[in-house]
Amino acid sequence: MNQKTSKAGSVVVVIFGASGDLTRRKVVPAMHSLACEGSLPSHVPVIGVARTPLSNEAFRERLLDGVDEYARHKPGSDICQLWPRFAERYTYLAGAYDDTETYSHLAGRLAEISAETGAPAN
Numbered sequence: 001m002n003q004k005t006s007k008a009g010s011v012v013v014v015i016f017g018a019s020g021d022l023t024r025r026k027v028v029p030a031m032h033s034l035a036c037e038g039s040l041p042s043h044v045p046v047i048g049v050a051r052t053p054l055s056n057e058a059f060r061e062r063l064l065d066g067v068d069e070y071a072r073h074k075p076g077s078d079i080c081q082l083w084p085r086f087a088e089r090y091t092y093l094a095g096a097y098d099d100t101e102t103y104s105h106l107a108g109r110l111a112e113i114s115a116e117t118g119a120p121a122n
Contacts, residue, residue: 018048
């Protein structure tokens, strides 16, 4: 890991509006390309939060479609073979933004990830 990414392993990325077009077309393709270039560790956990009910698998499939179409470095290319490892770090949480239960579930998920990875709790 280079100097730019040495501290990034201690974070969890939370994306609100994760089922939307901005995440599929811009945010995740950019994160994937940064990981391929060594500027973002592929093991950084990412939690997507949105109102749309999706399974983790359906969420990852939606993201892969966006990465295939919009990322600078395509999955499976000679340059980048990271998608399978990168995708397994993505999880999804469906909930309303104005519902306190959504944030309780998010806090629980962050605590689980902290326990699994050693990343400090947010």
